[in-house]
Amino acid sequence: MRYITLWLAGIAAIVFIAQTVVGTSFFVLDSSLVWHQPWRLVTAIFAHGSIGHLLSNLVALVIFGLVLEQRIGPKRFFWLFMISGIAINMVSPFFYERSLGASGAIYAILGTLAVLRPMIMVWAAGVPMPMAIAGLFWLAQDVAGVFIPDNVANIAHISGLGMGLAAGIAWRKKFGDKKPGQEKNPLAEKELDEWEKEYMH
Known part of the structure; x- marks a missing residue:
């Protein structure tokens, strides 16, 4: 299935509509309930606290998600998003009573892109900068947020970024940007093989 990014964004929009019908409490990651109601590990990824919260996450998911999905493929992208989201939601109850939103999984996307496509230009705090620098900026922002509660x-976010960096390092050899001179030329290699077969044997 192509464009998993758009499917995930659509699911988040549908869940937000469902929240208006059945209430947010059914979807939220509640530290007192999650281990008895494990579906919350998944539903909390797609639930959001307000329309602004939803839209800001959807914009980030679509913009960065489509870039990464094109690079690593829809299956890998889907599992990166879901595994990182669930793993983060297994950690969050130890720090937060209630939480919800896709931002942790989105930060995993950002971390992966920071490794695989470090030089693509993105906007962070209203300033254009390379993805790798933006990743460091977002990390510093969240580390500061730990000590200045909000x-x-x-x-x-930090956990998601860390998981994304780990995924990016694991995939860098296969999917990372090539340095000048590293690009393979399949046509040239094929011609060389044919030349060897014809003239060297």
């Missing part, structure tokens, strides 16, 4: 799940 309404943001900074530890979830």
